[in-house]
Amino acid sequence: MNAPASSYKKEDFETDQDVRWCPGCGDFAILSALQSVFADLGVPREKLVIVSGIGCSSRLPYYVNTYGFHGIHGRAPAIATGVKLANPDLEVWIATGDGDALAIGGNHLIHALRRNIGVKILLFNNRVYSLTKGQSSPTSELGQKTKSAPYGSIDPPFNALALALGAGATFVARSIDAFLPHLKSTLRRAAAHKGAAFVEILQNCLVFNDGAFGRLTDKNARGENLLVLEDGQPLVFGRRHDKGLRLNGLDFEAVVMDGGSADHDVLIHDERRSGEGYAYLLARMSDHADLPTPIGVFRDVQRPCYEDSVRAQIREITKEQGAGDLEKLLRAGSSWEVRE
Amino acid sequence: MNAPASSYKKEDFETDQDVRWCPGCGDFAILSALQSVFADLGVPREKLVIVSGIGCSSRLPYYVNTYGFHGIHGRAPAIATGVKLANPDLEVWIATGDGDALAIGGNHLIHALRRNIGVKILLFNNRVYSLTKGQSSPTSELGQKTKSAPYGSIDPPFNALALALGAGATFVARSIDAFLPHLKSTLRRAAAHKGAAFVEILQNCLVFNDGAFGRLTDKNARGENLLVLEDGQPLVFGRRHDKGLRLNGLDFEAVVMDGGSADHDVLIHDERRSGEGYAYLLARMSDHADLPTPIGVFRDVQRPCYEDSVRAQIREITKEQGAGDLEKLLRAGSSWEVRE
Amino acid sequence: MRRIAEPRNKLKSTKALQAAVVRFAGDSGDGIQLTGSQFTDTTALFGNDLATCPEYPAEIRAPAGTLPGVSGYQIHFGSKDVLTPGDAVDALIAMNPAALVASLSDLKTNGIVIVNTDSFKERDLRKARLSSNPLDDYTLDRFRVFAVAITTLTRRAVEDLKLDGRIVDRCKNFFALGMCYWLYSRPMEPTLRWIGDKFAENPQLVEANRRALRAGYSYCDATEAFQIQYEVPPARLAPGVYRNVSGNTALSLGLIAASQRSGAPLFLGSYPITPASEILHELARHKNFGVITFQAEDEIGAIGAAIGAAFAGALAVTTTSGPGMALNAESVGLAVMVELPLVICNIQRGGPSTGLPTKTEQADLFQALFGRHGEAPAPVLAASSPGDCFTVAYEASRIALKYMVPVIVLSDGYLARSTGPWRIPELDDLPAIKARYRADPDGFAPYARDPETLARPWAIPGTPGLEHRVGGLEKRDVSGVIDYDPLNHERMVDLRARKVAAIAREIGPVVPKGDGDGDLLIVGWGSTKGAIRAAAQARRAGGRRIGHVHLRYLNPLPPNLADVLIRYKRVLVPELNMGQLAWLLRSRFLVDAIVFGKNQGQPFRQREIEAKIEEALR
Amino acid sequence: MRRIAEPRNKLKSTKALQAAVVRFAGDSGDGIQLTGSQFTDTTALFGNDLATCPEYPAEIRAPAGTLPGVSGYQIHFGSKDVLTPGDAVDALIAMNPAALVASLSDLKTNGIVIVNTDSFKERDLRKARLSSNPLDDYTLDRFRVFAVAITTLTRRAVEDLKLDGRIVDRCKNFFALGMCYWLYSRPMEPTLRWIGDKFAENPQLVEANRRALRAGYSYCDATEAFQIQYEVPPARLAPGVYRNVSGNTALSLGLIAASQRSGAPLFLGSYPITPASEILHELARHKNFGVITFQAEDEIGAIGAAIGAAFAGALAVTTTSGPGMALNAESVGLAVMVELPLVICNIQRGGPSTGLPTKTEQADLFQALFGRHGEAPAPVLAASSPGDCFTVAYEASRIALKYMVPVIVLSDGYLARSTGPWRIPELDDLPAIKARYRADPDGFAPYARDPETLARPWAIPGTPGLEHRVGGLEKRDVSGVIDYDPLNHERMVDLRARKVAAIAREIGPVVPKGDGDGDLLIVGWGSTKGAIRAAAQARRAGGRRIGHVHLRYLNPLPPNLADVLIRYKRVLVPELNMGQLAWLLRSRFLVDAIVFGKNQGQPFRQREIEAKIEEALR
Numbered sequence A, B: 001m002n003a004p005a006s007s008y009k010k011e012d013f014e015t016d017q018d019v020r021w022c023p024g025c026g027d028f029a030i031l032s033a034l035q036s037v038f039a040d041l042g043v044p045r046e047k048l049v050i051v052s053g054i055g056c057s058s059r060l061p062y063y064v065n066t067y068g069f070h071g072i073h074g075r076a077p078a079i080a081t082g083v084k085l086a087n088p089d090l091e092v093w094i095a096t097g098d099g100d101a102l103a104i105g106g107n108h109l110i111h112a113l114r115r116n117i118g119v120k121i122l123l124f125n126n127r128v129y130s131l132t133k134g135q136s137s138p139t140s141e142l143g144q145k146t147k148s149a150p151y152g153s154i155d156p157p158f159n160a161l162a163l164a165l166g167a168g169a170t171f172v173a174r175s176i177d178a179f180l181p182h183l184k185s186t187l188r189r190a191a192a193h194k195g196a197a198f199v200e201i202l203q204n205c206l207v208f209n210d211g212a213f214g215r216l217t218d219k220n221a222r223g224e225n226l227l228v229l230e231d232g233q234p235l236v237f238g239r240r241h242d243k244g245l246r247l248n249g250l251d252f253e254a255v256v257m258d259g260g261s262a263d264h265d266v267l268i269h270d271e272r273r274s275g276e277g278y279a280y281l282l283a284r285m286s287d288h289a290d291l292p293t294p295i296g297v298f299r300d301v302q303r304p305c306y307e308d309s310v311r312a313q314i315r316e317i318t319k320e321q322g323a324g325d326l327e328k329l330l331r332a333g334s335s336w337e338v339r340e
Numbered sequence C, D: 001m002r003r004i005a006e007p008r009n010k011l012k013s014t015k016a017l018q019a020a021v022v023r024f025a026g027d028s029g030d031g032i033q034l035t036g037s038q039f040t041d042t043t044a045l046f047g048n049d050l051a052t053c054p055e056y057p058a059e060i061r062a063p064a065g066t067l068p069g070v071s072g073y074q075i076h077f078g079s080k081d082v083l084t085p086g087d088a089v090d091a092l093i094a095m096n097p098a099a100l101v102a103s104l105s106d107l108k109t110n111g112i113v114i115v116n117t118d119s120f121k122e123r124d125l126r127k128a129r130l131s132s133n134p135l136d137d138y139t140l141d142r143f144r145v146f147a148v149a150i151t152t153l154t155r156r157a158v159e160d161l162k163l164d165g166r167i168v169d170r171c172k173n174f175f176a177l178g179m180c181y182w183l184y185s186r187p188m189e190p191t192l193r194w195i196g197d198k199f200a201e202n203p204q205l206v207e208a209n210r211r212a213l214r215a216g217y218s219y220c221d222a223t224e225a226f227q228i229q230y231e232v233p234p235a236r237l238a239p240g241v242y243r244n245v246s247g248n249t250a251l252s253l254g255l256i257a258a259s260q261r262s263g264a265p266l267f268l269g270s271y272p273i274t275p276a277s278e279i280l281h282e283l284a285r286h287k288n289f290g291v292i293t294f295q296a297e298d299e300i301g302a303i304g305a306a307i308g309a310a311f312a313g314a315l316a317v318t319t320t321s322g323p324g325m326a327l328n329a330e331s332v333g334l335a336v337m338v339e340l341p342l343v344i345c346n347i348q349r350g351g352p353s354t355g356l357p358t359k360t361e362q363a364d365l366f367q368a369l370f371g372r373h374g375e376a377p378a379p380v381l382a383a384s385s386p387g388d389c390f391t392v393a394y395e396a397s398r399i400a401l402k403y404m405v406p407v408i409v410l411s412d413g414y415l416a417r418s419t420g421p422w423r424i425p426e427l428d429d430l431p432a433i434k435a436r437y438r439a440d441p442d443g444f445a446p447y448a449r450d451p452e453t454l455a456r457p458w459a460i461p462g463t464p465g466l467e468h469r470v471g472g473l474e475k476r477d478v479s480g481v482i483d484y485d486p487l488n489h490e491r492m493v494d495l496r497a498r499k500v501a502a503i504a505r506e507i508g509p510v511v512p513k514g515d516g517d518g519d520l521l522i523v524g525w526g527s528t529k530g531a532i533r534a535a536a537q538a539r540r541a542g543g544r545r546i547g548h549v550h551l552r553y554l555n556p557l558p559p560n561l562a563d564v565l566i567r568y569k570r571v572l573v574p575e576l577n578m579g580q581l582a583w584l585l586r587s588r589f590l591v592d593a594i595v596f597g598k599n600q601g602q603p604f605r606q607r608e609i610e611a612k613i614e615e616a617l618r
């Protein structure tokens, strides 16, 4: 019935449901990337669960032939936590949007990251509420005109990655719908991480916020605006790969690499860097007009993951106390017998 | 009736309600500090509003003779946002606990900080749910035994200040119930900040988590464990003020100040430092066993505050379009007349 | 400008009708909503009474040409009272096969079907999952079919403008509109003018669209296929200035009016949700009324901010739909306890859970009445027509401010979107409404009550000498301090209930429409009013003795309702749920009210209610 | 060890009683709860039937000696059925003035009052806000007062142990307990043993407390003031093994039992809230049963995780009280839609809003039945005694697993805390309960239904070949894919309702206690059972023809309820709310049920119900 896990094809992860996104929506690319990655993972299909909230992005589970749970708005991390705790053998993924994850679902998100529960969180960030037809989201930019902010948004946006790091995330990455290979490799990395993996995927909504990421995807512009992180490689960007980042005290600054001494100051990317400051500064780069926006894996470190701690505690206590005996439990405390 | 704002005494901010905290609770000190600070502020009493959620800490509004709103669990930032938006002339303070603010109220908190709404948030952190008699909170420490974690907590705690910074907080500070003068000056600084001010106050719950901050308050221990931040002063700690913090790449490290060259590396505290990394590293210090825990003002920077942006937009549009005319509005669009 | 008619083609015959139902249907990219609203505006200006009902696809952009992608717009217009958008369609304009098949079952036998043959190609049929072409098989045998190459004809009309092909094809809806204008003898002038305004920045587009419109009109006038032209004479509406409004627009206007008249600034705390979002959109556009629209992080943040704003003196409002209303339950309880004015609008949609978000339903009445913990009564009002949304929003604000209570307003997806002519009220005719801020510290106590309304004083921060504390814990009568005393609690539970119950004094007696006594009383609430009234009228015309009461106030109920109920042999309660109002009436009046529930995400059809009436009378 | 009595003092007289009510009251620091439970354990072992009701101060540590700081523990024990903790107190042990005045109104005329005179100093009186000493004025005229210097006598008893003064004073509650043991002829042995276990690590404390206990006993035996010793002979309980349980403990055990018996691992997602938290505490202690207790960030996170765990195959539970239940409304709707098993326990407290968190009330019945948007029916069960919490938790789990539905369990603050003897069930006597995981891919469809129960299959992730998607949008019958089709929606609304209604088949007929027909039927639900039964018994003894039906199933209602209702002339519904069950019965059966509401945050007294019975029969 189910193909052996090792020989999956992408098609094995398609369903017979019509995909109900607007033609050209960035969600298609993400779906396709995820299906490919699933095919490669070698995880039996029945062990994969995708949980989502509500939004265009949250329709994704319907289109992937695994177990799926299309939850309610904002609650995917809560539901996913329950799934993973109840059965840690499952690989649990979350598909969510900027509204779903960062507006109504913000609390569940930060707590999932705090606990480091082993779920992969894919945040489709299109900086707008799409399913409800174009209101502002917590990542909408200042001045962005939306249906709910017809004169332009005055709410400063979240920096999703900085928020995730502040909450204690162990794995933080960013990719873009338009960069399929990069996206796939990022998803693969998320799959490999033990613990909570947070991936922000910049996603174009061509109906309500078209071109929001043009600076980063446009062939001409992206060289100057995008910095692709690679572990062990210097933080270099620029159309001609001629710029690098170095430290100035506790801030990053861009320098032109002209073969001079400054070249040696350019930082080498280290995903596993133990101090928290480095990843945080990387995350904050996108807030600075004079710095490029990084994509890739910002941070990938290990902390005990929550489902393991839960099971370990149960095991330990059961070892100490012995497996529970219902009969004994009911009669615990002072009991007495009444005879006929 | 009301005394002139300039001549308030602390007693003017007391109410006739019996204070219902356990004798010896750290909340008394915070209450007292706040009443003193209010007396000094020169703000007319009727312009002060304290909003709270639910918890021992959230009882505070009843004991301060200002306007007060004892809300429901976790929602103080939401209620306070409404108060401040409806009337920006009011000085709005929030009293909240680690459960109230960081568990159920986490989302409202991070969004209030993102928007930079002008409210002062006092988080009474006792690392436990006290009002409900001793369950774990999101700041309970690993291994801490509580009623809900009788075998010890396995949930990694939030670092409240790192979370606040990740959410975009413009003012972040920490103080301790036991240090009254420090607490008062910290509250005064929060009062002076324009925008959202986030103050974590380490508070001893002598019933359910007594001595949680002994390391920091105990006369003998605190020298080595506490670092008092002062703007423009070096980051120095130690019983004999003989240790300083310097940068090692992007991490802090403690060095002994022996009058040697290392002394010059010791960082000078700068609350207004523009890059985000510095305050974040300070905030993360308390996670590191080998670094002291800072108290004081970590960060105090300016961003437009939300209530101003809201009003500015209204003013601007009203200037452009003229004040609304109800009669015209009702007849807008294509209307037609039916005559007798 | 009114009642301008185009010159007539003398070769064609003209037939007068009392009313007609027209549906435009096509792909969501076809500009159907725009076409429909143009037809509506013209018809309104022409003087007909009317009701409309747009239907959007559930998806943002379902694949073009598919069934889920069909967008529809139905208008019922006439020279008498028009009460519903019409059960059955007289004329369908179908821009593609999917639109055709989706509408077929609603079409009257012998009804008119205009199809755009250019989009009935093999490919189009496949997208609509059709195996044969409905134009060629028996499908349309019952109808009068006009197969017109609308796309081709439009292209031809604008050929010489040398426009981009995609732009040209976007004009084709005006061609179709022109045909309908001819068919129903409507003037083109208003739309010609509208096109001029709309595309002012692009004169070529103005020209192209105008030409398409005229071409459609002339096509019918010229071609032999069209022989009969219909006339639906204007209706006799009550004198006044009218405009066509949707329920959500009217509701927004009602809130602004209440704010302006009461002197309490309007504060909306909201979180987007279908079908309530347009209220947020609409109010966000009127900042020059001092309106603050706060899009919160979630519904709880939204209502929380509204409660805070109410504390600080605003006319505070939150707008949502069922799921958001569910999340708000705890906060509504807080508002009940702190006794602050608050207007909570639930624009109901199909449930439970996420349910059918784009569909309509009335299944949140129980939630409004009972969906809180503890005894937490709140007034509940329901709007019954698009224009009535104005009245109800205004009245809810009035009650909230006068009694210091949260008031729940129920509307629904159908009311939210559908439109009807609304007589714009004269400002002086609006009921008095006032924000009564307490200023006097003398004798002030936060929970002292107005002896008449039982309202506590609204003492807002900033007022010297009135400093006080409120909160969700039980409070002592008068002083408002926390109090767990058993008898005080009982007194407060009772006071909160009596305060709400006392509003009944202000509710005028219900007077049944139709027969004042007789065989059957139909009791309804909310958006079903038009369908019930139409059905009752029809059955009375058929000789039945029927009365119809439509409740605006669900809590408290009108004081004379019991007296009315006993004047009829039977009571029938049609609702878009499983019988929630019926339950209420049964419990309150021990009357054996007959449940007539419909749970299809769709409004009632007149004929469904007629059939049920006959069944009930059997 | 049972029925050991201490040697008697031949000079004193002994009086046999059928029952007695004793209340221990003092400052929350006085160890009142511990004293009370020792008396209870001893009394249970002795063989009496009993009911207890502890009362804690609302504050964690209200200032010592004040009224808000009073802690109380009441026990009613007897040799017949003991149904309530007792309306009126036979013997009060008051450790300070505040405790005395707080209890006075509940004391029987001629009742016994033992006071600790050492804490009736000027200062103590001031703390209790008394202007004169009740021991000296007329306050206690109606009672038999025993003024005993308990602190002094305790100190004297342990003098030679040279203990710290604070520790010595903590022993005084054992002195008081000893007095009570003498007064009611109870054995000291069990408590002496318990002291040995409890303070095993501190032999000095063991000695001190034991001495204090014995000293109290001997004091009564020796002093002239005490002349009468009472005897309350053991009750004839049904044979079996008993233990004394509180409602929250029993509920926790019921859940564990259901998990163990069904084979579905227990998952609790919860967020602390009074008075539900103890269930979380209790379950967290039993991790060796594989129980996962997940303390979430809030109630929505808690129920969300529970729903996820249910999807993954757990017996999923969430526990909360009214405010949390309000927050959960949207998620309960999701559970209804995805048709997963879930047990939702609401331990009700005084509302609305934060209300009276430490008090009891039954005002969340409407919320349980109707507190969701859309038509979202769920079974609702209520427990009626501490021990019954076990049965109901088990039964709710059984229904959830069998029918694939969320089931709501109602308990309340009174049941949660009070205790009574519970006959521990034999495991084999527990009803069958089974987690039926689907494994067979053949013919699998996510919303295909069991023809009998209408349950859909439980196909949990990890099962090869059963991959499928669920969610909150309306789904097509059988296939479960998203579907907005009108008739499908109606079918699904109907199916979800029928599935719940079908459970009625499994509910045995209700058989009224007392008279099977007659003048009055009393219908109750939840924690009021004891008080109603006692009142009905008393009134029947007074010659009235009364039946009593106590409902465990509130939705669906027992199938024969209509038949029972018509056998009585009147129907009376006592509830700790404004008449919620009465409303339900009125609506459902068109019966003119008389509302008897009490909203005081307190359980019914037997006499209140008796009075109302007489009024109803007038």
Ligand SMILES: Cc1ncc(C[n+]2csc(CCOP(=O)(O)OP(=O)(O)O)c2C)c(N)n1
Pocket: A054, A055, A056, A057, A058, A072, A073, A096, A097, A098, A099, A100, A101, A124, A126, A128, A129, A130, A131, A132, A137, C271, C272, C273, C274, C299, C323, C324, C327, C354
């Ligand atoms: C409780 C609740 N509130 C509001 C909504 C309406 N709603 C559905 S999706 C959505 C936002 C979607 O935005 P996002 O998460 O960014 O997803 P996108 O559509 O942009 O992919 C909202 C507000 C809802 N379904 N439930």
Ligand SMILES: Cc1ncc(C[n+]2csc(CCOP(=O)(O)OP(=O)(O)O)c2C)c(N)n1
Pocket: B054, B055, B056, B057, B058, B072, B073, B096, B097, B098, B099, B100, B101, B124, B126, B128, B129, B130, B131, B132, B137, D271, D272, D273, D274, D299, D323, D324, D327, D354
């Ligand atoms: C919706 C809701 N859930 C739960 C509770 C119960 N509750 C009251 S206070 C509290 C936690 C208090 O902890 P914290 O905020 O740390 O305050 P503290 O008592 O420690 O000062 C909880 C869970 C509630 N009142 N409302």
Ligand code: SF4
Pocket: A020, A021, A022, A024, A025, A026, A027, A056, A057, A126, A130, A131, A204, A205, A206, A207, A208, C060, C061
């Ligand atoms: S509305 Fe935007 S996000 Fe949604 S499917 Fe269309 S393009 Fe994608």
Ligand code: SF4
Pocket: B020, B021, B022, B024, B025, B026, B027, B056, B057, B126, B130, B131, B204, B205, B206, B207, B208, D060, D061
């Ligand atoms: S329980 Fe703890 S936090 Fe609460 S009042 Fe007592 S000492 Fe303070």
Ligand SMILES: [Mg+2]
Pocket: A055, A097, A098, A099, A124, A125, A126, A127, A128, A129, A130, A137
């Ligand atoms: Mg989005």
Ligand SMILES: [Mg+2]
Pocket: B055, B097, B098, B099, B124, B125, B126, B127, B128, B129, B130, B137
């Ligand atoms: Mg706390």
